[in-house]
Amino acid sequence: xxxxxxxxxxxxxxxxxxxxxxxxxxxxxxxxxxxxxxxxxxxxxxxxxxxxxxxxxxxxxxxxxxxxxxxxxxxxxxxxxxxxxxxxxxxxxxxxxxxxxxxxxxxxxxxxxxxxxxxxxxxxxxxxxxxxxxxxxxxxxxxxxxxxxxxxxxxxxxxxxxxxxxxxxxxxxxxxxxxxxxxxxxxxxxxxxxxxxxxxxxxxxxxxxxxxxxxxxxxxxxxxxxxxxxxxxxxxxxxxxxxxxxxxxxxxxxxxxxxxxxxxxxxxxxxxxxxxxxxxxxxxxxxxxxxxxxxxxxxxxxxxxxxxxxxxxxxxxxxxxxxxxxxxxxxxxxxxxxxxxxxxxxxxxxxxxxxxxxxxxxxxxxxxxxxxxxxxxxxxxxxxxxxxxxxxxxxxxxxxxxxxxxxxxxxxxxxxxxxxxxxxxxxxxxxxxxxxxx
Numbered sequence: 001x002x003x004x005x006x007x008x009x010x011x012x013x014x015x016x017x018x019x020x021x022x023x024x025x026x027x028x029x030x031x032x033x034x035x036x037x038x039x040x041x042x043x044x045x046x047x048x049x050x051x052x053x054x055x056x057x058x059x060x061x062x063x064x065x066x067x068x069x070x071x072x073x074x075x076x077x078x079x080x081x082x083x084x085x086x087x088x089x090x091x092x093x094x095x096x097x098x099x100x101x102x103x104x105x106x107x108x109x110x111x112x113x114x115x116x117x118x119x120x121x122x123x124x125x126x127x128x129x130x131x132x133x134x135x136x137x138x139x140x141x142x143x144x145x146x147x148x149x150x151x152x153x154x155x156x157x158x159x160x161x162x163x164x165x166x167x168x169x170x171x172x173x174x175x176x177x178x179x180x181x182x183x184x185x186x187x188x189x190x191x192x193x194x195x196x197x198x199x200x201x202x203x204x205x206x207x208x209x210x211x212x213x214x215x216x217x218x219x220x221x222x223x224x225x226x227x228x229x230x231x232x233x234x235x236x237x238x239x240x241x242x243x244x245x246x247x248x249x250x251x252x253x254x255x256x257x258x259x260x261x262x263x264x265x266x267x268x269x270x271x272x273x274x275x276x277x278x279x280x281x282x283x284x285x286x287x288x289x290x291x292x293x294x295x296x297x298x299x300x301x302x303x304x305x306x307x308x309x310x311x312x313x314x315x316x317x318x319x320x321x322x323x324x325x326x327x328x329x330x331x332x333x334x335x336x337x338x339x340x341x342x343x344x345x346x347x348x349x350x351x352x353x354x355x356x357x358x359x360x361x362x363x364x365x366x367x368x369x370x371x372x373x374x375x376x377x378x379x380x381x382x383x384x385x386x387x388x389x390x391x392x393x394x395x396x397x398x399x400x401x402x403x404x405x406x407x408x409x410x411x412x413x414x415x416x417x418x419x420x421x422x423x424x425x426x427x428x429x430x431x432x433x434x435x436x437x438x
Contacts, residue, residue, distance in 0.1 A: 005064065006046070008342070009061045009096045010103055012056060013057050013092060018091035027052040036076070037135035037136075041137070045063055050128065055113065102335045107149075109327055110163065129146045144338065149334075152330060152334040155334070159326075166313070169306065170197050181281075184210060188248060188250055190216065190245050190251070192239075194225075203230050205251075214236075215236050216241065243270075246263075254284045259288065265292045272299065280301050282302065284303065285309070350404065
């Protein structure tokens, strides 16, 4: 490996660079990951972490021969997919050094996701990293890098609004209902229709512990299917029984394809008289609308339709977007911290060597003086002199070592300067090497 120092790279595809039908060709199932990592080791790649989610397939590499290992990783992709490199090279991105570090921190912090601020990616990246560790493929560099990324994601999540305020219309509807009715387990919900979003809202209700579920649909089969999908007991009623059910429930979700209002203000006026002021919450997610907007004028009725729910989602997205600049500041600061540590690895052997040389000279000369000129000193006095010489050595080397580190940090990702600086470092190391070490 000569005088080369380690570098970091990521090679992969995501939802921005490749369609799903191409990305899935490079996805390796959990049962085959051990074989994949065995292949990386056979290729001589020092450290590798493979990531495959619905939105991305990536391999992070740390190596002293980074250019060659990027080519080796591309060859592994050829083997996985059965495609020649020419068929996917235009979809592939390769990032190295600081750019690769920033990319990982951005991904784990969910700034590179299809849904900005989504929470799943951090868990998926942790699973991928744990798998690499289990397969002895994540060494000290990627270990440090991924833990830096996880700390960054936690900081972004807790100190910005990037993950707060939901974007899913179904989640927003369920969350509004739960806020309106604090004792959710004692409440009842009626779903009218069999739309996908209505089913999803019921799933959230079930997760929140709704007390009772009623489903009204033209098809008994569809009602039974939804009950099975939400995995709970549900009462199934006919469409003509809706007015009676509306007097009993607290939440009504409408999702029916109909050319006219299925719920009118007059009907709800009568229902609310029977309810004697108990509030009724409508979630109208049908297009065209199922619920007459005039129901909002009825005392005790709360109505949200698809436009009002989407408006909340849009406002939440704007809030997340405003948080991006702050999140990127956290990412930059954490990338700087990692790069400083990482670049310190290149100079660490020289620093250790210089300190070892000086300490060897210090200890040898001190022992010689003790035998010839300090025989009269007791152990306690000699220990004080020994500590004094160690302090003198440490303080004498402090500025040269700090300058050496500073020079290494200053070159950043300029490979030509890094090579030149490495030669200078080796020269300094040789300069201070004792004759006995030569």
